[in-house]
Amino acid sequence: MNRTLSIVVRRLGSLLATLVVMSFIIFMLVEIMPGDVAQMILGQSATEEAVTALREARGLNDPVLQRYGRWISGVVVGDLGESVYMQGVAINSILWRRVGHSLVLALTAFIMFVPLSIFFGVLAGVKEKKPTDSIVSFFGLATMALPEFVSGVFLITIFAVQLNWFPIVSVIPIGEGLFGNLNILILPALSITFVMFGYVSRMQRSSMIQVMNSDYVRAAILKGMPRNYVIFRHALKNALLPTITIIGMNMGWLFGGLVVVETLFGFPGMGSLLMTAIKTRDVPLIEACVLLITVIYSLSTMITDIMYSYLNPRIRFQGGQR
Amino acid sequence: MKRILSIVLILFLALPMVFAGGDKEAASTEKVVRVAEQVPGLITPGVWDGQAFSMNSSIYEYLVEINADTGALEPVLATSWSTDTGRRWEFKLRKGVTFHDGTPFTSADVKYTIERTQDPALGHLKKQDFEIVSSVETPDDYTVIINLKEQRPTFVYQLTDYNMAVLSSEYDYASLGESKPMGTGPFKMDQIIPKESAALSKNVNYWDPNLPKLDKILIYFVADIDASISMLESDRVDVVPFVTPVIKNRLDSTAGISVISPYQEQRFIAMTVDMKPFDDNRVRLALKYAMDPEIIARSVAKMELGDGAFYNETPIMNSLAEYKEIPHRGRDIEKAKALLAEAGYPNGVTVELTYASDHPFGNDLAQTIQELAEPAGFNIELKGYTRDIYLSQYWLNVPFSITGWGGRIDPSMLLALAFKSGGSWNESHLADPRVDALIDKISSEVDPEVRTGYYHELQELFYEEGSLINVQVPYLVAINDRVVDYKQPITMLPQYKYMDIK
Numbered sequence: 083m084n085r086t087l088s089i090v091v092r093r094l095g096s097l098l099a100t101l102v103v104m105s106f107i108i109f110m111l112v113e114i115m116p117g118d119v120a121q122m123i124l125g126q127s128a129t130e131e132a133v134t135a136l137r138e139a140r141g142l143n144d145p146v147l148q149r150y151g152r153w154i155s156g157v158v159v160g161d162l163g164e165s166v167y168m169q170g171v172a173i174n175s176i177l178w179r180r181v182g183h184s185l186v187l188a189l190t191a192f193i194m195f196v197p198l199s200i201f202f203g204v205l206a207g208v209k210e211k212k213p214t215d216s217i218v219s220f221f222g223l224a225t226m227a228l229p230e231f232v233s234g235v236f237l238i239t240i241f242a243v244q245l246n247w248f249p250i251v252s253v254i255p256i257g258e259g260l261f262g263n264l265n266i267l268i269l270p271a272l273s274i275t276f277v278m279f280g281y282v283s284r285m286q287r288s289s290m291i292q293v294m295n296s297d298y299v300r301a302a303i304l305k306g307m308p309r310n311y312v313i314f315r316h317a318l319k320n321a322l323l324p325t326i327t328i329i330g331m332n333m334g335w336l337f338g339g340l341v342v343v344e345t346l347f348g349f350p351g352m353g354s355l356l357m358t359a360i361k362t363r364d365v366p367l368i369e370a371c372v373l374l375i376t377v378i379y380s381l382s383t384m385i386t387d388i389m390y391s392y393l394n395p396r397i398r399f400q401g402g403q404r
Numbered sequence: 405m406k407r408i409l410s411i412v413l414i415l416f417l418a419l420p421m422v423f424a425g426g427d428k429e430a431a432s433t434e435k436v437v438r439v440a441e442q443v444p445g446l447i448t449p450g451v452w453d454g455q456a457f458s459m460n461s462s463i464y465e466y467l468v469e470i471n472a473d474t475g476a477l478e479p480v481l482a483t484s485w486s487t488d489t490g491r492r493w494e495f496k497l498r499k500g501v502t503f504h505d506g507t508p509f510t511s512a513d514v515k516y517t518i519e520r521t522q523d524p525a526l527g528h529l530k531k532q533d534f535e536i537v538s539s540v541e542t543p544d545d546y547t548v549i550i551n552l553k554e555q556r557p558t559f560v561y562q563l564t565d566y567n568m569a570v571l572s573s574e575y576d577y578a579s580l581g582e583s584k585p586m587g588t589g590p591f592k593m594d595q596i597i598p599k600e601s602a603a604l605s606k607n608v609n610y611w612d613p614n615l616p617k618l619d620k621i622l623i624y625f626v627a628d629i630d631a632s633i634s635m636l637e638s639d640r641v642d643v644v645p646f647v648t649p650v651i652k653n654r655l656d657s658t659a660g661i662s663v664i665s666p667y668q669e670q671r672f673i674a675m676t677v678d679m680k681p682f683d684d685n686r687v688r689l690a691l692k693y694a695m696d697p698e699i700i701a702r703s704v705a706k707m708e709l710g711d712g713a714f715y716n717e718t719p720i721m722n723s724l725a726e727y728k729e730i731p732h733r734g735r736d737i738e739k740a741k742a743l744l745a746e747a748g749y750p751n752g753v754t755v756e757l758t759y760a761s762d763h764p765f766g767n768d769l770a771q772t773i774q775e776l777a778e779p780a781g782f783n784i785e786l787k788g789y790t791r792d793i794y795l796s797q798y799w800l801n802v803p804f805s806i807t808g809w810g811g812r813i814d815p816s817m818l819l820a821l822a823f824k825s826g827g828s829w830n831e832s833h834l835a836d837p838r839v840d841a842l843i844d845k846i847s848s849e850v851d852p853e854v855r856t857g858y859y860h861e862l863q864e865l866f867y868e869e870g871s872l873i874n875v876q877v878p879y880l881v882a883i884n885d886r887v888v889d890y891k892q893p894i895t896m897l898p899q900y901k902y903m904d905i906k
Contacts, residue, residue, distance in 0.1 A: 136527045165598070171583045176598045242638070250638040251631055256438075256601045256622040348631035350600050358443045358599055358627045363792070 089391050093384045104376045105157070109150045112365050112372075153369065162370040165359075173370045176355070181374065183260055184344075184351035188336040190267045191274040199279045200325060203286020207321070208313060210291050218283060226280025234273040234346045241269060252349040270347045274340065278332065286325045293321040323394055330386025334379030338371075434619040435905045437887055438641040440632035443599055443625040448581030449569035450520060450528045454896070457566070458645065459602050459623050461897040462616075463504075464569030464587035467495060467514065468560060470813055472666065472891035472899060475725070477560065481509065481570050481588065482548075489850055490557035497546040501611045503572045504592040511542035516573035518550065529567045532828070533817060557850045561814035564895045590616035590901035600625055616901040633882070636661060642884040645898075648764065649706035652880050660885050665712040665878035666892035670721060670809040671769055672822070673873040674832040679803035681755055682832075685869050686747040692717055693740035694780035695773070695873060697732055704768045705877050712878035718866040719823055721811050721876055723894070726859040730867050740780035752781030758798045759806035761788025765877045769806055800831055807831060811876075811894040816847045819862075823871075832871035839865060 120136040137143050141152070156163055162173040199222075206218035225233065242250040252266035260266075293299060294317055302312045337352075344353035352371060359367035444456035449464055467482040482495040501509040520526065521534040528534075536556060541549040552559060562568065571577055575586055585593055588611075591604040604621040624641060626632045633651055635641045637658065647655070652663040675682035675691065682688050697715035698708075705713035714722040721727060744753060759770050767788060774784040789798060799807060812818050821827045824843045825835035842862045849855040866872070883890055886906050892898040 133527075135524060139525060139527070171598050179597070179600075238634075249640070250634045251640065253624055253626070253631075253635065253640065254600075255640075256603050256624070257595070345628055346631070348626055348628065348635070354627060355599060361627060362443065362445055 090388055093387060097380045097384055100380050101377065105154055105373055106150065108369055108372045108376070109153060112368055113146060157373065163366040165364050165367045173367055177370055177374065180350060180352050180355045183349070184337060184340065184353065186260060187267055187270055187340065187349065187351055191271040191336060194271050195275040195278040195282065196329060198275065199282035200286050203283035203325070204290050204313070204318065206283065206287040207290025207294065219287065222280040222283045225276040228276060230273045230277050230343050231346050233276040234343060237269050237272055252347040254350060266349070270343050270349055273343055274336065281328055282325055285328045286321065289321040289324045290317065293317045319393070323390065326389055326393065327386060330382055330389065333382035334375070337382070338375035338378045435617065436620040436622060437618055437643060437903060437905065438622045438624070439643045440624045440626045440635050440641040442646060443627050446582065447585060448577055449567050449571060450526055452567050454566065457896060457898055458621065458643065458900060459604065460585065462591040462604055462621055462900045463585050463589045463593055465589045466569060467563045469897070470564055470893035470895050472893040475813070475893065485560055487557070490555040490559060491552050493550040493559060495548045497548065498611060499546055501588050502609055503575070503588050504586050504607060505572070505575065507572055507574050509588055510545040511548045513570055513573045514548045515540045515542050517568065517571050520571065530565055533562055555848045557848070558814040558816055564813065566895060566897050591621055617904040618900065621900060636882055636884065642887045643890070644882045647880045647882045649880070651882070653706055655882055661882060662885055663880050663882045664890065665880050666890070667811055667879055667894045668712065668714060668721065668723060668876040669811060669879055671765060671875045671877060672807050672809055672831065673773065673875065674805050674807065675871050676803045676833050677871050678833045681749065681753045682803060684747040686743040687749070687753065688871065690740040690743040690780055691777055691782065692873065693733060693736045693743065694777045694782065696735045696776055699776065700772050700875055703772045704765050704875065707878060714876035716874050717870055717872065718863040718874060719819060719872065720815055720859060720863055724815065726815060726856055728860040728863045730863065737779050744781050749781065752783055754783040754785065755804050756785045756787050756802065757804045757806065758787045758794065758802040760791035760794040762790050763808055766806065769875060800829070805831060810896065813894050819843045820847060834871050
């Protein structure tokens, strides 16, 4: 039996268990959130009577477990319910559009930071303690230390206000789609790149240094093989492992957790939707968003594990050669 | 190594080309106004929570509306109205009006709209105000007679409330109201993307052939006010309602953008008359003597007094015709101290001020009052809560509070709710037979001049013994100077039909 396959199966099982537990936790957390949805909807001028009537109509007076059951049985068949504010509009029709936008943004950021940070990480690792290394490491540290709402404002000031190359806000003009307006992705993706570059390039650098100092690389170099061949064929594959873990662990954040970046740029993605939902106490929408983000996190962790085991034969064949 | 380096380089050089969207300003002669609004909550009239005004007020219409310049009632879907003594109201309706779905507008729609307020399943926000209606008669398609249970000479003003938009009796608002709003208004909904944007276009069948002047209204729902302002500054939108005074200061120096205050909102600083220490009128007076209206205007509204921010000690807004000009008593700390000592607090008094900290102007107003009152011997402890928690858990049973009250063109309903003994939102627990009697006289008096006299009497009473300080803060709208004739009366409903582009 293929080891990787069994890892996949096991992982899927634990993913399912995680989701069940998480869905309950999410529901309970939203439940204990202060404030009353009915009061929130009706506002200051609402009468007690109106609030009670609305609570009754929305089924907010039912016991907690009953409401959890109603929600989760809908989720299982793909019905995320209706937003508190948009009766007659299924959350599905709001959410997936936003998920699509966020995926495109995440992919853009991914194409930007992954090659960039791996390349410079390798470069710094190979040129350890040389000026190149210092520059790359300094830059990595500096961008890592800047939170995205700071680097985002910097980017806006330079590229949107001063140079006027990109739009200040990443709002899709009404009547147009995201693909006609790909330029709105650049600045948010750049500010994500700023955050990720430091993490990934530093990880890549240190693992590169470690691998370059290992016996087998030294032997290959001493054997007289071309240096580039050794770096890219022998060293890189091993040195990539920790980097992949770091990237994989951040994929969840990249696909669902860009609340700050999306809000700052006004980008219509998952993160800003979650922000809106929380601000307006739109409970079903909060639950749907958080649950989806949990799914994305778990999935990306799972995929990372699988890739790791594929790339690292020690894990793949562990116990398999008995 | 070199090869990989060059591939990476080429990739990065190619990226900008893929993403270069460029500006696609379509050269067209269409008049389009773009608005950045807050993300709306419920938008179906009846349960509309009072956001997305630019959208709803363009789609829906009312029997009557308020002229933003004069404050007078103007006919819209009703062409004329009359009443006997304020019990029986007859409305003549406009002929030839159709809803956006093509159905004609008749008296049945008005009857439906008014009877809908009492629908128990709905939680209509005007339910209480329309409980006074005993029956609605429709003798013909263009006449409506509304009979009231009691005399209410100012009843017609109720019909300007934003939740009283006239709805079609044949349209399913319960399931379509949120996703496909439909009325008789000057603009109709083309497309709405929930929580993101809405596109409205001119209603070519509008009953007034000269209106609207715009072809399209594009509305972006933006959760973050700073992002909205960025859009305004980079010319991606033309109108941003609901800006804060701090943003106003920033925009004042921006060429091509103006910030206007079409109307004011009220903040009632309520002193509860049956809880310590404000159960003694001398303590209430002491607090009033410690106030300085000019400082309040400057530190809360960032404006001069009388310039979008107002102050008085009565429930009547300064901008209303019923308001009686009473000069401010002047800040007098010694007098305030003496009053406090007389009331039995020679060493000062400690009191908690409860308010909604996330409500516009909430924190600034609370802190200003705290500082102004401190030298007089008031040690005010600030208790700020988020608005929904404030309203559901604290409002109506704390000794000292700040609450936002919308401006109302007819203040009589507000008086009955907030200052009459037993009124459901009587936050200061006022139970004064003289006040009750005056409120009763005000709400049943048919002659406007006599009514105004009662209003003046009431305000004098409040000045001496009242339980509130009424600070009026500006509602601010930032607009591009290209957009002209932005009209928004105290009903909060902007009238986009008059708007034009230079």
